Amino acid sequence: MDTTTDNHNNPDNDNISYAAAAGLLGLPRGTLYWLVAEKRIPHIRLGRRLVRFSTRELQQWLADHAVAAQEGRGK
Numbered sequence: 805m806d807t808t809t810d811n812h813n814n815p816d817n818d819n820i821s822y823a824a825a826a827g828l829l830g831l832p833r834g835t836l837y838w839l840v841a842e843k844r845i846p847h848i849r850l851g852r853r854l855v856r857f858s859t860r861e862l863q864q865w866l867a868d869h870a871v872a873a874q875e876g877r878g879k
Contacts, residue, residue, distance in 0.1 A: 819848060819856035828862060 826833045839845040846861040 818859045820859055821857075822855065825857040825862060828859065829866070 820828070822833055822836055826836045829836065831839075836845070840847050840855055846858065846865055848856045848858065850856060
């Protein structure tokens with residue numbers, strides 16, 4: 805079997821659980837549940853209670869929500 809195309813070995817294609825996504829994002833799991841319920845974060849719903857997250861999409865979501873620092877206020 806050619807492992808170069810195996811999704812399990814490629815973190816860019818991993819679909820991860822709530823626990824792994826919460827750890828990746830540094831969020832409490834409850835906050836992640838809320839973000840999913842409000843459809844504020846990309847996710848994959850495989851069933852009524854089965855949700856997975858694409859690591860690539862989560863990383864892009866973080867980048868999209870980054871706030872650039874503003875220059876300090878001058879005296």
